[in-house]
Amino acid sequence: MSDINKKIGFSLKMAFANYGYLFILGFLIIISTILSPVFLTSGNIMNILRQMSITVIIAYGVTMIIISGMIDLSSGSVVALSGVIGTSAFVMTGSPWVGLIVGILVGAGTGLFNGTVITVFNLPPFIVTLAMMTVARGLALLYTGGYPIIDIDAFTTFGKGFFLGIPIPVIIMLLVFVGVVILTKRTRFGRYIFAIGGNEEAAIASGINVKRMKIMVFTLNGALVGLAGVILMSRINSGQPAAGLMYELDAITMAVIGGTSLSGGIGSITGTLVGGLIVGILKNILNLTNVSPYWQQILKGLIILIAVIMDVYTKSMQSSKK
Amino acid sequence: MSYLIETKNITKRFGGLVAVDKMSFGVKEGEVVAVLGDNGAGKSTLIKMISGVYTADGGSVFYNGSEAIIHTPMDALAMGIETIYQDLALAENLNVYSNIFLGREKTKKKFGIFPVLDHEFMYDESTKILNKLDVKIPSLKNNVRTLSGGQRQAVAISRSIYWNAKVLIMDEPTAALGVAQQKQVLDLVNSLKDHGIAIILISHQMRDVFAVADRIIVMRRGMKVGDLIKKETSTEEVVNLIVGSEMVS
Numbered sequence: 001m002s003d004i005n006k007k008i009g010f011s012l013k014m015a016f017a018n019y020g021y022l023f024i025l026g027f028l029i030i031i032s033t034i035l036s037p038v039f040l041t042s043g044n045i046m047n048i049l050r051q052m053s054i055t056v057i058i059a060y061g062v063t064m065i066i067i068s069g070m071i072d073l074s075s076g077s078v079v080a081l082s083g084v085i086g087t088s089a090f091v092m093t094g095s096p097w098v099g100l101i102v103g104i105l106v107g108a109g110t111g112l113f114n115g116t117v118i119t120v121f122n123l124p125p126f127i128v129t130l131a132m133m134t135v136a137r138g139l140a141l142l143y144t145g146g147y148p149i150i151d152i153d154a155f156t157t158f159g160k161g162f163f164l165g166i167p168i169p170v171i172i173m174l175l176v177f178v179g180v181v182i183l184t185k186r187t188r189f190g191r192y193i194f195a196i197g198g199n200e201e202a203a204i205a206s207g208i209n210v211k212r213m214k215i216m217v218f219t220l221n222g223a224l225v226g227l228a229g230v231i232l233m234s235r236i237n238s239g240q241p242a243a244g245l246m247y248e249l250d251a252i253t254m255a256v257i258g259g260t261s262l263s264g265g266i267g268s269i270t271g272t273l274v275g276g277l278i279v280g281i282l283k284n285i286l287n288l289t290n291v292s293p294y295w296q297q298i299l300k301g302l303i304i305l306i307a308v309i310m311d312v313y314t315k316s317m318q319s320s321k322k
Numbered sequence: 323m324s325y326l327i328e329t330k331n332i333t334k335r336f337g338g339l340v341a342v343d344k345m346s347f348g349v350k351e352g353e354v355v356a357v358l359g360d361n362g363a364g365k366s367t368l369i370k371m372i373s374g375v376y377t378a379d380g381g382s383v384f385y386n387g388s389e390a391i392i393h394t395p396m397d398a399l400a401m402g403i404e405t406i407y408q409d410l411a412l413a414e415n416l417n418v419y420s421n422i423f424l425g426r427e428k429t430k431k432k433f434g435i436f437p438v439l440d441h442e443f444m445y446d447e448s449t450k451i452l453n454k455l456d457v458k459i460p461s462l463k464n465n466v467r468t469l470s471g472g473q474r475q476a477v478a479i480s481r482s483i484y485w486n487a488k489v490l491i492m493d494e495p496t497a498a499l500g501v502a503q504q505k506q507v508l509d510l511v512n513s514l515k516d517h518g519i520a521i522i523l524i525s526h527q528m529r530d531v532f533a534v535a536d537r538i539i540v541m542r543r544g545m546k547v548g549d550l551i552k553k554e555t556s557t558e559e560v561v562n563l564i565v566g567s568e569m570v571s
Contacts, residue, residue, distance in 0.1 A: 191439065197415070201407070206426075266415055
C-alpha cells in the first residue's frame with residue numbers, strides 16, 4: 001500500500017515536473033477570473049489571443065531552433081526587415097498576397113543566411129544571429145530611410161481582419177500551430193531536430209545530415225519570423241523599421257516557460273503555445289488591474305527565472321529516475 | 323579466407339599531428355579483432371575513418387576485396403559497416419525504437435503524399451529484434467535516458483544487427499558497465515561472431531579483449547606496432563607493446 005502511495009506521489013511529482021506550465025496556466029486563469037470581472041469575457045479573450053499571436057508565431061520557430069540545440073537572437077530585427085520589405089512589395093504591386101509572400105521569403109532568406117554561415121564556418125549560433133540582429137535592423141532602416149511606410153489600408157487584413165468573428169492573426173497562429181506540431185511530432189524533420197539537440201554526435205553517426213538540417217531549421221524559422229513581420233506591419237497599419245524590438249527575447253521566454261530546455265533536445269510546440277498564453281494572460285491581468293508597466297517588467301523577469309529553475313528541476317528529476 | 327574489411331596505409335592528419343600513420347589491417351568474417359593502444363594512440367581516429375565520420379588523408383579502405391569510397395557515415399552504413407560508439411551511440415532524449423531507427427526512419431504516406439513517421443511499424447520491428455537477441459528492455463517507449471548502461475549498449479548492438487551489419491565496430495563497449503552487464507555484452511559479441519559478422523573491438527580492458535578477440539592489434543602513436551593471434555600471445559606481451567618497451571614486427 002505504501003508502495004502504491006509512493007508511486008502515485010512520484011508520478012504526481014513527475015507530472016508537475018513535465019507539465020508544470022499547465023498548472024501555472026490553470027492557476028493564472030483562476031486568479032485572473034477572481035481579480036477581474038472583465039477577464040473571462042469573450043472580447044477580452046480574443047484580445048489576449050490577438051496580442052500574443054505575433055510573438056507566438058516567432059516562438060514556434062525559436063522552439064525548433066532551441067530543441068536542436070541552437071538559439072536565434074535576430075528575430076526581432078528580422079520582423080522589421082521582412083515586414084517593411086513585404087509592406088513595400090504590397091505598395092509596389094497593390095497585392096496583399098505578394099506582400100505576404102515577399103515578407104515570408106525575406107525572413108526565410110535571413111534564416112538561410114544564418115544557418116549557412118553557422119554550418120559552413122562552424123560558428124556559434126549566438127554570435128551569428130547577434131550579428132544578424134544588427135544587420136537586419138540596419139537594413140530595415142536603410143531600406144526605409146528611417147521613415148515608416150504608410151497608406152497601406154488594403155494591407156491590414158492580415159493583422160486587423162476577422163474571420164467568423166476570430167481575429168485573422170489568431171487563426172494564422174492556430175493554423176501554423178497545427179502544421180508545426182505535425183512537423184515536429186510526425187516527421188523525420190521533427191525527429192532529427194530532437195536527435196541533434198539531444199546528441200549531435202549520435203545524429204551525425206546515424207547518418208543524419210546535421211548541417212543541412214540546421215540550415216533547414218533556420219530557414220523555416222526565418223519564414224515564420226517573416227510571416228510574423230507581415231502580420232505586425234499589417235496590424236499597426238504601417239511598415240515600421242523600428243518595430244519588433246526585443247521580440248526575440250519574448251519568443252524565447254514563451255518557449256522556455258513552455259518547458260523547452262535551453263540545453264536542447266527537450267521541448268514542444270504545445271508547451272510554447274501554453275507559454276504564450278501564460279505570458280499573454282499575465283500581461284493582460286496586470287493591465288486590467290492597473291499594475292504599473294515598471295512592475296510588469298520586473299514580474300516578467302521573475303517569471304523567466306522561475307521557468308528556468310523549473311527546467312533545471314525537471315532535469316534533475318529525470319536523471320534521478322534512472 | 324580473405325579479409326571482409328581491410329585498410330591499406332590509411333592516414334589521418336590533424337594539422338601537424340599525424341593521428342593515424344599508414345595503418346594497414348584487416349578483419350575476416352566471423353572474426354573479432356581487438357585494437358589496443360594507449361590514450362591518443364589513434365584507435366578512435368582509425369575507426370572513424372572506416373565508419374565515415376572522418377575522411378582519410380591517405381591510403382584506402384577495402385570492403386569485400388574492392389576499394390570502398392567512404393566519405394560520410396551514410397556511405398559506411400549502406401555497405402553494412404555499423405559502429406557502436408562508447409558515449410555517442412544513442413540520443414538519450416529519444417525513446418528506444420526511435421533510436422533503433424534513427425537516421426533511417428520508416429515513414430508512411432498520409433493522404434498519399436505527406437510522409438509521416440510510422441511509429442507502429444518501428445515499434446513492432448524493434449520489439450522483434452530485441453526479442454531475437456534476447457535483450458530485455460522495460461518499455462520501448464521509454465527514453466533511453468532511463469535505461470542502464472548495459473541496456474543502452476544492447477539497444478545499440480540490436481540496432482546495428484537490425485540494419486544487417488556485416489562489419490561491426492565497437493568502441494569501448496564495456497567501459498561504463500557493471501560486471502554482470504559487461505558479461506551480457508561480451509556474450510552478445512560472441513553470439514554475433516557465430517552470425518559471421520566481422521567485429522572490430524576497441525577496448526582498454528585486457529580481460530574483455532582476451533575473452534572475445536581472435537586477433538589483437540596494438541597501436542602506438544598512430545602506427546601499428548603489433549598484430550598478434552590471441553592464442554599465441556599473453557597479457558604481458560600486449561602490455562609491453564602498448565607502453566612501448568619492446569618492438570615486435
